[in-house]
Amino acid sequence: MKTIAMIPARYAASRFPAKLMQNLAGKTVILRTYESTIATKLFSEVYVVTDSDIIYDEIISHGGKAIMSKKEHKSGSDRIAEAVANVDCDIVVNVQGDEPFTERESLEKVLEVFKGDADKNIDLASLMVEIKDWEEINNPNTVKVIVDQNDFALYFSRSPIPFPRDKSVDSKYFKHKGIYAFRKQALLDFTVLPMQFLEATEKIECIRYLEYGKRIKMVETNVQGIEIDTPEDLERAKRLWK
Incomplete structure (x- = not known):
């Protein structure tokens, strides 16, 4: 099973x-994200x-x-689907460019x-x-996910899910970390499936897979890391890196 990693990176x-x-x-x-991904030693490329x-130029120069990319894309999945179309591989791992704390265990x-x-x-x-x-x-800015009894994703949202109407219930909340592993064909399928209203409303691309019946297996990890979405996140990352 040949596995490669793709890091979509918009300026x-x-x-x-x-x-x-x-x-x-x-x-x-x-560059930190790229080097961290290489350091896992899990990928052919x-x-x-x-x-x-x-x-x-930043990556090539190092x-x-x-x-x-040959053209503009609406999502990271579209961008890497273009890149892997003619690449020989079975599994494609999408590592977000703003995840410099990417590590092997997860x-x-x-x-x-x-x-x-x-x-x-x-x-996926x-x-x-x-x-x-x-x-x-x-x-x-934190995408939440709920799963079924076998840890398959039921839905992703920017809202708190499940909504805590009954405070006596011991509800758990899970943050979706932006790392995906796709079968190559599932990734290629994504590019020809039109966006539906749920994805358009939430602006969460993996909802499209659910809307078209794709199965997403979620894996729990204890590694938090930091996704750099804001200047405040960057300052936290600098402190953690030290």
Whole structure:
């Protein structure tokens, strides 16, 4: 089973423009993410896929591998689907460019899902981590996920799910971490499936897979890490890196 990693990397970002080129302990965020992914030693190849000459040059100048997108894309899945269309591989792992704390343990858990799925019933696998802080649970920048009894995703939302109407119920809340592992065909299917209203409303691309009946296996991890969405996140990342 040949596994590769793709890191979609846009230069523009609505909440934090040029965030991937910000300095994190002497290196850019995108370079830190690329090097962390390489360091897991789980992949045959690791590529950064970008629409930006600046990001492309950053990776290439440090001896890395990068692919220029041929066109603008609405999502990271669309961007890496273009890049892998002619690449020989079975599993594609999408590592978000703003995840410099990417580490081996969590990625291994995601990849293990496919080793036990001989009938290929699982289209995607992804990570979730339990959160208990109510500020984070209510933060729309934190995507939450609910799962069934077998840990298949039922829904993703920026709202708190489940809604705690009955405070006596011991509800758990899980944050969706932006790392996906796809069967290559599921990723290619995504690009030809039109966006529906749930995805358009929430602005969460993995909802599209659920709307079209794809099965997403969620794997729990204890590794929080930091996704760099805001300048405040970057400052937290700098402190944690030290």
